[in-house]
Amino acid sequence: MSAETTTRSGSRPRKRINDPEGMRKKVLDVAEESFQTRGYHASSLGDLMAAARVSGGALHHHFPTKKALALAVIDERVAAAVEETWIAPVLAAASAREGVRSVFEAVAAELERQGYVRGCPLNNLAHELSLADPDFRVALAGIFAAWRQAIAGKVMADQRGGREQGTDPLRFAALAIATYSGAMSMAKTAQDATVLRDCLAALPIATRPMA
Amino acid sequence: MSAETTTRSGSRPRKRINDPEGMRKKVLDVAEESFQTRGYHASSLGDLMAAARVSGGALHHHFPTKKALALAVIDERVAAAVEETWIAPVLAAASAREGVRSVFEAVAAELERQGYVRGCPLNNLAHELSLADPDFRVALAGIFAAWRQAIAGKVMADQRGGREQGTDPLRFAALAIATYSGAMSMAKTAQDATVLRDCLAALPIATRPMA
DNA sequence: GACAAAACAGGACAACCGGTCTGTTTATAA
DNA sequence: TTATAAACAGACCGGTTGTCCTGTTTTGTC
CATH class of the missing domain: 1.10.10.60 (Homeodomain-like)
Incomplete structure (x- = not known):
């Protein structure tokens, strides 16, 4: 490194x-x-x-080179941002569902406090750079994979505790990340974080009991 | 125009x-x-x-100017792409849920056929241009709004037929669009469309009956 | 203190960018 | 036909881009 x-x-x-x-x-x-x-x-x-x-x-x-700088930003900053705002809170939560729900609400609250939406750090760079250069794409894909794996791992931990028996861990993780990413994209374009709460409400995560 | x-x-x-x-x-x-x-x-x-x-x-x-060209691409091409691949199929479907499900599957199949993922035309430009210029942002936000409104309208039509009574139309639409957008973002970065099917499977759209 | 290597400073440069400008052709209107 | 404006062609320009290159200072080691 x-x-x-x-x-x-x-x-x-x-x-x-x-x-x-x-x-x-x-x-x-x-x-x-x-x-x-x-x-x-x-x-x-x-x-x-x-x-x-x-x-x-x-x-x-x-x-x-400029590319080396961007690679450093991706490896050291974007990965850390995902770790800090997503992976750590989810792992620390009582369950995967509760973790995902709390992150959605925390981010929504933070965006409403800030007053403007800058977007998801990972998705912002992923869209611009994924097709531009293979090295960029691999670095960004790795962060996505780690993100997804962390959430799926939490689901599996829940399952070992008898919960989430009917849930596919990797699919659950994909849905959480995709919904969040897409909601952030809409929020950024509209400059309005309300859609984050709309998506959370429509998701089965908040409404359905954890069992 | x-x-x-x-x-x-x-x-x-x-x-x-x-x-x-x-x-x-x-x-x-x-x-x-x-x-x-x-x-x-x-x-x-x-x-x-x-x-x-x-x-x-x-x-x-x-x-x-280059900006005028981009604005024309957004107004004439991106909007048309959303209309063609999303709005029209959903409106033509038997229900909003069935429409969303069929679009997910159609896009996933098309991407698998193509072999590479270029991403969602709207989200691609939205991420790069939303914060760059207010005119860009407004144009792109309008397409998002029309997209969401079309799906919500289909849900309301379902409700007039006695279905989807417990569903919030705008929230349902937000979830569908956000999940799709995010899944396309992940698929683009990973250059693998499988995540689209994962998200669809995790979504309550396909599993839950339409009533 | 001597020496080597890293950590900077700052200019130079060729390539390229987007936009403008002038001129020529083509089509419509009278 | 004649006047007029749109539809192009192509050169041109000032500014900017990312990178490289040559020095100078600072730091660590012997």
């Missing part, structure tokens, strides 16, 4: 040399923000350099 | 002058294809001109 920070000694990890405030992190922050709001192709490296207050040399040092 | 084809006489529509084989249509074909597969920002006008075998003057004559 962090091949560029290894030195010739190879074994022990390097202490931070320059970059006391995290220059690479600053670039990654700005890139993540811009890729999400403006998109990958619409974000120029000049804009990113200006926003992050970094020189071209510094940017090129940490990320040799 | 067709303001550029009106002449000073104003009243009666003009017969086609040049453009016997539809030069404007040819540009629109190429633009639709490229915007869908490569995206809006990744499609240069030079590429489109070369692919459509059209001069820069001709392109600029029909579409003064």
Whole structure:
């Protein structure tokens, strides 16, 4: 993952040399923000350099190409966002159904608080980059797969507890992710998070008892 | 809609002058294809001109700006695609549930036949352009709204026939569209249409009786 | 302190972008 | 026929793009 920070000694990890405030992190922050709001192709490296207050040399040092920067955003930021807003809450919930329901409500509440909808970080990049480059596609597909597998695993844990006997874990996970992704897409286009609650209400997750 | 084809006489529509084989249509074909597969920002006008075998003057004559071209693609092609693959089949079906189910299966079968997944035309452009420009966003949101309204209207028609009494039409429509959109997003990223069938199976649409 | 390598700085560059401009052909209206 | 405007053709331009390249500074190691 962090091949560029290894030195010739190879074994022990390097202490931070320059970059006391995290220059690479600053670039990654700005890139993540811009890729999400403006998109990958619409974000120029000049804009990113200006926003992050970094020189071209510094940017090129940490990320040799624009593609490498996007790959880093996907691997380090988008995956973390899915983990934080979806996987961890679902695994921590009382059940898979309850976990999915609570995430829908939490995201809807957060969007209503923010007042605008930026969309799902994974889906935003997936739509623009999946067909653009195989490396992008593989990286994004891996996040989708991990997301789905985490939810399915939770369902299987429920089943070991005697619940969800009639549920197909992977299909349940696919439905949860697809509905969420699509609802976020509609919410982003309409700039209105209400559709998230509409979908949750129409889903059998909230209405049907957990048994 | 067709303001550029009106002449000073104003009243009666003009017969086609040049453009016997539809030069404007040819540009629109190429633009639709490229915007869908490569995206809006990744499609240069030079590429489109070369692919459509059209001069820069001709392109600029029909579409003064790149934005105008995209707006035309959205209004004339994306809306038509939603109408053709979704609205018309659902309205023609025996019921809203049956219509939704049949569209899922038809699209899944078509994707499996094609061997690759290009994604939902509406969602592809919605993700890239919704936040880029208000005009884009409004145009795309209108298509989403019409899509949703058509399905909801079918549910209401079912209800007038005594069916679907416990169903909220707009919520049902939102769920159908969101699940489809999200499933297409996952299918595009994975380049595998199987998830469409997984979502359909997990949805209560197919399993629950229509009453 | 000497040395090497990493971490930057900043300019240069060729390619390309979208849009404009002028000119020519073609079709309609009078 | 003649006037007029639409329908094209194709060159052109300023600005921007991503990348590369040459230095300079900083850091770690011996």
